[in-house]
Amino acid sequence: MSSLAATGQPTAATAKVIQPAWVRVMHWINAVAMILMIMSGWQIYNASPLFQSLTFSRTITLGGWLGGALLWHFAAMWLLMINGLAYLIMGIATGRFTRKLLPISPRGVISDATAALTFKLSHNDLSKYNQVQKLLYAGIIVVGVVIVLSGLSIWKPVQLQYLTALFGGYDVARYVHFFCMAAIVAFLVVHVLLAILVPRSLRAMIIGR
Amino acid sequence: MGRLRKLLIPGVDKQLLIKDATKVMPDLARRRFISGGASLGALTLLTGCDVLDSSSAEEMLKKVSKFNDAVQAFIFNPDALAPTFPESAITKPFPFNAYYELDDAPEIDGKAWRFEVRGLVDNKKSWTLEELYKLPQVKQVTRHICVEGWSAIGSWTGTPLRDFLKLVGADTRAKYCWFQCADREGYNSPLDMRTALHPQTQMTFKFGDEILPRAYGYPMKIRVPTKLGFKNPKYVVSMEVTNDYKGGYWEDQGYNSFSGS
Numbered sequence: 001m002s003s004l005a006a007t008g009q010p011t012a013a014t015a016k017v018i019q020p021a022w023v024r025v026m027h028w029i030n031a032v033a034m035i036l037m038i039m040s041g042w043q044i045y046n047a048s049p050l051f052q053s054l055t056f057s058r059t060i061t062l063g064g065w066l067g068g069a070l071l072w073h074f075a076a077m078w079l080l081m082i083n084g085l086a087y088l089i090m091g092i093a094t095g096r097f098t099r100k101l102l103p104i105s106p107r108g109v110i111s112d113a114t115a116a117l118t119f120k121l122s123h124n125d126l127s128k129y130n131q132v133q134k135l136l137y138a139g140i141i142v143v144g145v146v147i148v149l150s151g152l153s154i155w156k157p158v159q160l161q162y163l164t165a166l167f168g169g170y171d172v173a174r175y176v177h178f179f180c181m182a183a184i185v186a187f188l189v190v191h192v193l194l195a196i197l198v199p200r201s202l203r204a205m206i207i208g209r
Numbered sequence: 210m211g212r213l214r215k216l217l218i219p220g221v222d223k224q225l226l227i228k229d230a231t232k233v234m235p236d237l238a239r240r241r242f243i244s245g246g247a248s249l250g251a252l253t254l255l256t257g258c259d260v261l262d263s264s265s266a267e268e269m270l271k272k273v274s275k276f277n278d279a280v281q282a283f284i285f286n287p288d289a290l291a292p293t294f295p296e297s298a299i300t301k302p303f304p305f306n307a308y309y310e311l312d313d314a315p316e317i318d319g320k321a322w323r324f325e326v327r328g329l330v331d332n333k334k335s336w337t338l339e340e341l342y343k344l345p346q347v348k349q350v351t352r353h354i355c356v357e358g359w360s361a362i363g364s365w366t367g368t369p370l371r372d373f374l375k376l377v378g379a380d381t382r383a384k385y386c387w388f389q390c391a392d393r394e395g396y397n398s399p400l401d402m403r404t405a406l407h408p409q410t411q412m413t414f415k416f417g418d419e420i421l422p423r424a425y426g427y428p429m430k431i432r433v434p435t436k437l438g439f440k441n442p443k444y445v446v447s448m449e450v451t452n453d454y455k456g457g458y459w460e461d462q463g464y465n466s467f468s469g470s
Contacts, residue, residue: 047357066357067463068270074465075273157354158291158435158470159284165292170352170360 018127018204022090027205029083034184036062036076041181043069050178077151084144091141100129101138109135123198140187147180278467285469287403291434294350299417300361303353305424306438307392315391315444319428325447328387331378338428342414344368344376349409351434353441354470356459365432366415371406379450381406387455388431391444398442398457400433401467409434412445437468 019027040063042056047066049055063069091097108131115121116132129137153164153173167173195202203209305311323335348366374381386405390396404410413432414421421427426443433441439459449455460466 044358048355048359067459070356070465071270071274071463074277075270078273154358156284156470157352159286159289161289161292170354174358 016127017208019208021208023096024205024208026083026087026090029079030087033076033080033083034188036072037080038181038185039063040069040072040076044073045178050175074155081148084148088141088145097138097141101134101141104131104134104138123201126198126201126204136187136190140184143180143183143187147177147184150174150177150180274463274465277465281465281467281469282401282403285403285435287407289435291351291409291470294352294362296350296364298362299350299364303361303363303416303425304359306355307443309393311424313393314423315393316423317391317428317444322428322446324429324445326377326450327447328449328451329380329383330450332376334377341368341412341429344373346414347411348415348418349411349432349434351409351432353434353438355438356464356468364417365411365413365430366418367411367413367429367432369408370410370412370431371408373412374405374450383450384452385450385454387449387451388442388445389447389449390442391446392458394458396442396444396458397455398440398460399455399466400431400436400440404433404435404469407433407435435469437464437470439464440468 039061043058043061043063044066046055046058046061058064061069063072112121112131116130121130149163150167150173152160153167154170154177157164157170157173164170164173167176195205305314307314319338322338324338324341325335326333346366346368348364350362350364352360352362354360370386374386379386381402384402385399386402387399388397400410409432411432413426413430414428416422416425421430426445429445430443431441431445454466457466
């Protein structure tokens with residue numbers, strides 16, 4: 001399944017739509033929602049840090065104080081949840097998830113990761129994800145689902161107590177929520193870096209081709 | 210470099226900026242970017258944080274918070290009980306938490322203290338502590354969750370508020386029970402009636418089987434295990450049954466008013 005150093009036809013690749021409109025719209029809504037959630041989340045975290053040595057500088061947080069950050073967090077959550085839910089439904093209904101993200105094999109991931117790190121990975125056909133992309137994109141969708149569910153279980157530990165119990169209780173759910181955030185931030189760093197390295201992929205996410 | 214720095218300065222010539230920005234874009238993208246007309250909004254975001262700090266953003270956030278009050282009231286199940294824990298799970302020491310130091314907590318003389326009942330109730334008499342202690346009490350071990358994120362398990366004993374509301378002939382169709390407290394600056398907080406009638410909502414007189422110490426709200430606290438901690442007022446001196454939203458100490462500063470858990 002890997003797309004190792006194939007000499008594709010760039011003319012054919014540029015003509016077709018790589019990212020359909022719904023993917024592009026939802027991607028950027030999600031980008032805005034995620035950034036609002038992360039920055040306000042850091043400010044909320046500061047009110048009662050899980051790790052004594054880790055707090056976030058106010059210059060990179062949103063809301064100014066706990067109350068303001070909570071307002072942002074519980075406003076942006078609607079954007080994140082509704083957009084995310086619509087994305088999951090569309091991804092499954094159109095078959096995009098199975099078509100673009102599956103199958104993923106450990107061997108494929110290792111060989112594509114090796115190729116990527118030695119700059120031998122081809123990016124001629126942006127409509128086909130390599131194995132590392134498949135793993136990361138599928139993985140981040142799962143993390144996205146878990147961060148919303150753990151967030152809900154922190155928000156409503158009485159009304160949604162079975163969900164909270166599933167995470168191992170209120171206190172554990174807070175850690176799950178935190179580590180999901182950390183995973184998303186790590187993904188974001190790599191994601192943005194690679195988009196800059198392959199600007200055509202960024203263009204495809206803006207204008208579709 | 211000069212152009213790049215300009216991006217960060219408010220009041221930059223936006224037309225010029227668009228021209229510059231489109232120059233670095235691929236041909237096809239340039240055309241679509243300009244025709245899309247999405248550029249101006251994006252540029253406003255770049256020219257400073259005034260968009261995020263403006264009062265219009267604040268108004269929007271307040272509206273969403275009101276909407277969230279309604280959503281939480283909708284998903285609030287009056288029969289869903291907060292999980293209870295064995296006594297061994299109690300957090301020791303249970304944290305003291307307020308917007309002031311423990312030394313500044315109200316020092317209340319239990320003998321002089323009266324619990325005032327006002328508003329839409331049949332019997333507006335004031336209650337002494339002695340009279341309140343005679344009411345049937347129940348104990349519950351539940352998790353106290355602070356708006357800051359931390360939580361602690363405690364043991365609270367007292368009279369279910371719904372029993373007291375019945376006793377004083379409160380109009381339970383009213384919207385709120387509004388509590389006023391003896392804290393400095395006058396702490397107060399509204400409690401929606403459905404939560405006030407929840408079986409675990411309690412007029413608390415004891416913590417860990419001992420008379421409520423000063424740190425935890427002597428002589429009376431309203432314990433609401435289905436709400437965040439700041440909706441659990443301490444040092445309570447009066448209750449008003451009312452249809453008016455009278456605001457609250459933290460609610461007025463921006464904490465979500467329903468704040469259910």
